Amino acid sequence: MQIEEPRRPNPTGTALLALGFRPFFLLAGLGAVGLLAIWLGYVSAPAQLQAYYAGTFWHAHEMLFGYTVAVISGFLLTAVRNWTDIPTPSGGPLGLLALLWILGRLLPLAGPDVPGWLIAVVDLALLPALAWVVGVRVLRRRQTSNLIFAVLPLLMMLANLLVHLEMLGITADTAWYGLYGMLWLVMLIIVLMGGRVIPFFAERGVQGLTTRRWPLVEWLSPWVIVAAAVSHLFLPDALTFWAALLAFGVHAVRVFGWYHRLMWREPLVWVLIFGYAWLVLGLGLLALAERGWISGFIALHAFTVGGLGGITLGMMSRVAIGHTGRPMKLPKGMVWSYYFLFAAAMVRVFFPLFLPETYVREVMAAGGLWILAFLVFLHYYTPILMRPRVDGRPG
Numbered sequence: 001m002q003i004e005e006p007r008r009p010n011p012t013g014t015a016l017l018a019l020g021f022r023p024f025f026l027l028a029g030l031g032a033v034g035l036l037a038i039w040l041g042y043v044s045a046p047a048q049l050q051a052y053y054a055g056t057f058w059h060a061h062e063m064l065f066g067y068t069v070a071v072i073s074g075f076l077l078t079a080v081r082n083w084t085d086i087p088t089p090s091g092g093p094l095g096l097l098a099l100l101w102i103l104g105r106l107l108p109l110a111g112p113d114v115p116g117w118l119i120a121v122v123d124l125a126l127l128p129a130l131a132w133v134v135g136v137r138v139l140r141r142r143q144t145s146n147l148i149f150a151v152l153p154l155l156m157m158l159a160n161l162l163v164h165l166e167m168l169g170i171t172a173d174t175a176w177y178g179l180y181g182m183l184w185l186v187m188l189i190i191v192l193m194g195g196r197v198i199p200f201f202a203e204r205g206v207q208g209l210t211t212r213r214w215p216l217v218e219w220l221s222p223w224v225i226v227a228a229a230v231s232h233l234f235l236p237d238a239l240t241f242w243a244a245l246l247a248f249g250v251h252a253v254r255v256f257g258w259y260h261r262l263m264w265r266e267p268l269v270w271v272l273i274f275g276y277a278w279l280v281l282g283l284g285l286l287a288l289a290e291r292g293w294i295s296g297f298i299a300l301h302a303f304t305v306g307g308l309g310g311i312t313l314g315m316m317s318r319v320a321i322g323h324t325g326r327p328m329k330l331p332k333g334m335v336w337s338y339y340f341l342f343a344a345a346m347v348r349v350f351f352p353l354f355l356p357e358t359y360v361r362e363v364m365a366a367g368g369l370w371i372l373a374f375l376v377f378l379h380y381y382t383p384i385l386m387r388p389r390v391d392g393r394p395g
Contacts (some may be wrong), residue, residue, distance in 0.1 A: 015388040017091050019395045020077020021323060022385045023098040025316045028070035029381065031105065032374035035062045038109075040367045043360060052108035052119050053167055057175055063304065064182045065123065065160050066105050071312040072189065073097070073130055076149055078323060081395075083146055084137040100126045120164040127157035148192065156185050177233060183303060184229035187279060190311055191222050191251075198272050199258055201318065205269045205328065212257035217250060224250045228283065241290040248283035255280055267335045268318050268328070275310025278345060282307055285349075298349055305370065306345030313341055313377065320384050325391030331384075337376035344369035 016022050039059045051058045077097075081088045089097060104123040107114050135150030162178030165171040195218055199211040224247040231243040255277050263270045282302035289296040317337075321328055348366035352359055389395055 014386050016386050017094045017098075018388070019081070019090060019323065020088055020094060020097075021074040021316075021319050023094060024070045024074030024077070024101070025320055026378075026382060026385045027098060027101055028067055028074065028312070028316065029374050029378045031062070031067045031070055033371050033378065035059075035066055035105070036367050036371050040364055040371075043363055043367075052114075052116060053163075057163070057167070057179070058108065060179045061163055062105065064179060064186065065156075065163075066101075068182075068186055068308060068312065069126065069156070070101055071316060072153070072186075073101070073126065075193075075315060075319065076130060076134055076153075078319060080134045080137050080146070080149070083143060084141045086137045086140060088133055088137070097126060097129060100129070116164075116168050120161075120168060124157055124160055124164065127153040127160065131157070149189070152185055152189050156182055159185060180233060181229075183300075184225065184232070186308060187303065188222060188225050188229070190276070190279065190308070191225050194272070194276055194311070195221060195254070198276065201272060202258060202260070202263060202269045205266045206260075206262045209260045209262040209269070211260065214253070214257065217253050217257070220250045221254055228286070232286070237290045241287050244283050244287040244290060248280060248287060251276075251280045251283060267330050267338060268314065268321075271310055271314035271317070271338045274342065275307055275314055278302055278306030278310055278342075279308075281349075294353065298353060301348045301366075302345070305348050305366065306342060309341050309345065309370065309373075310338070313337060313373065316377070316381070320381055323389075323395055324384055324387075325389040325393060326384070331380040334376060334380045337373045337380075340369045340373035340376065344373065 016026070039062075042055060042059075053061050077088045077094075080086075088094075100122060104119075104126065107119045107122055131150045131153040134153070135147065138144075138146040138150060159178045159181040162171075162174040162181065166173070166175040166178075199213060202209055202211055224243070228240070228243040228247040231240040235243075255273065258273050258276070263273055279302075282299050285294060285299035285302050286296070288294045289299045317330060317334065318328070321330075344366045347362055347369060351362040351366075355362065
């Protein structure tokens, strides 16, 4: 069953608030550029960043609860409409959700005259609203298997609350738990959705490509992430080492089953599989970090720059094409966005291992490549996100 509305023969004007992926993917692209540019400015001149969040906390918070939440919001507001055939917010209500995201980014930078409680309330509001939109619709259709995608935004809101409680001086040492808790929740949602859509996209996207999936591996995939998360947050380093190593092994087998030499024919396919492989690498690096052999920040940026960055960029690219009625083909030149993104991951993860004395320059270089990746994305996708579907259908 599809939601049918009268077709519009001429795709003119703007459709920015027609469906959730449009404003939120655009905001994600703008945030990826703007938030990183601010952070690079702080790295080069630390005294200049005056924000509600302390230095590094601001960067971590904005990339997780800013950029990443924008991508998740756009994806879920679009996906739940397909899952349930029930319309999701559009027009004014969708604009209000986008405004919450924008204010959540701007208020912390507005200066000391903005009360901290107001920053916290505004920034905390979007995720429960997203959970409500998803939860009401999947419950109406009795799709209990999709209810997890209403629960996860609520858990993300609680992780965000831990950050704000410390920033407000109510608690001590909770921001770390909130930020890493959010990272693990994002990894869990990628593992759950990735298992559904990456093999499907690969087989549909490349003729002759087949993936392999093993029931035990698919069952274990989310549970080993939960085990690694609990160990990392609450248990001794020795247990985290073994949990991360187990998660690395399970997900390495999973991504090995998805790999096929034909995937390199289609960038919309290899970007997702390669991005997932960076998450697997991050799990292996986390195990090494728990033994003290490398810095934990190496594993962190394998997760975030290579894994999270690659998968979110690839998903936005594909979803925006598919939901605007265009042929499932990457715009010419857009592949450079993927090259820049994974080059940023290589620089941010591997250069500090071998050239720690040039760390600041490596951070600046990786950040510059990340910004280039999303400038390319914005160049090709801003018109796609703002214009109506080419086939005249709604959305």
